[in-house]
Amino acid sequence: MLEVSGVRTGYEGVEVVHGINLSVNEGETVCVLGANGAGKSTMLRAIMRQLPLWSGNVQFLGQSLSAAKAFMPAHCGMGYVPEGRGMLASLTVRENLEMGAYPSRAQASFSGNLERVLTLFPALVPRLAHAAGDLSGGQAQMLAIGRALMGAPRLLLLDEPSLGLAPQIVSQVYAVLGRLKAAGQAILLVEQAVGKALALSDRAYVLDRGRVVLSGDCEEVRNDKLLRDAYLGL
Ligand SMILES: Nc1ncnc2c1ncn2[C@@H]1O[C@H](COP(=O)(O)OP(=O)(O)OP(=O)(O)O)[C@@H](O)[C@H]1O
Ligand SMILES: [Mg+2]
Known part of the structure; x- marks a missing residue:
């Protein structure tokens, strides 16, 4: 591919x-x-x-x-998780995930993709309304992967x-x-x-x-x- x-x-x-x-x-x-x-x-x-x-x-x-x-x-x-994660620290966890859904190919499946990401990374669920900058390193990495998955990457x-x-x-x-x-x-x-x-x-x-x-x-x-x-x- x-x-x-x-x-x-x-x-x-x-x-x-x-x-x-x-x-x-x-x-x-x-x-x-x-x-x-x-x-x-x-x-x-x-x-x-x-x-x-x-x-x-x-x-x-x-x-x-x-x-x-x-x-x-x-x-x-292509869903890209850059070195150092590339989170927007002042946005919430949910807003960072929403940003990952910007490719038009992912928009119709937004709620299904969000559910899938939160099932993979349940630690993000109670933190959806928190600033991404407040996450631990591990949570931030999970958010970075989750954000890429929100684009439904091949x-x-x-x-x-x-x-x-x-x-x-x-x-x-x-x-x-x-x-x-x-x-x-x-x-x-x-x-x-x-x-x-x-x-x-x-x-x-x-x-x-x-x-x-x-x-x-x-x-x-x-x-x-x-x-x-x-x-x-x-
Ligand atoms: N923005 C930049 N401007 C100028 N040189 C750069 C830049 N980024 C990387 N380099 C140089 O390019 C070369 C390759 O760097 P690169 O970051 O791709 O390596 P890497 O394999 O990803 O290393 P690491 O495992 O440390 O992340 C290095 O010599 C580095 O100094
Ligand atoms: Mg590198």
Whole structure:
């Protein structure tokens, strides 16, 4: 469903992603691993059309997004959970969820989507009228995922959902991702929490300094000696 080919991008003339190829099939969970500064977030921003493509192409559901405006990926069915969650702290939890429903494809199913999100994240229910800025880190991550799900995404893209969370909370977040996967949700996950990401995913890519240095089934990637030593700290 997602086909990224030869994508190059960067910041202010300095290229940091040097021609990445990556794909996600229907119903698949794919993770992208790599150390600090490997270019994981930059690659996701390029896919979400928040950064210009210097070359290459992004295709989603057979449609080229290369020339698309930044709002197009959400309208086409990509739900993005950015690094650091991107909540609007002064808005309430409910208002943040409502914002996630802006793609026209999600508006008709608003109440069903809201019910589904609150069933997945019951801790948000008593906090719907609270400011998002008052949530704990774990609750804020759940809200960020819930907001993306309010857009009824065909593909859910997450940038380090475990960042800054206690291990027990990370396990809760991954349990929810496991339920979404079991229900057929396609997922593209960027992580430094290598063990959790490999356990959840079907396939993995490893980025190093803006290039894919290894890819394959999670089992193969987990057992790759070079990778264990050099990148994953396993
Ligand atoms: N807004 C920016 N302006 C200039 N350079 C940036 C910007 N954001 C990231 N970079 C640089 O691009 C490179 C890749 O960064 P990126 O944030 O994509 O890495 P990452 O793999 O997501 O790392 P992390 O695991 O720490 O989130 C780094 O060298 C970083 O310094
Ligand atoms: Mg990042």
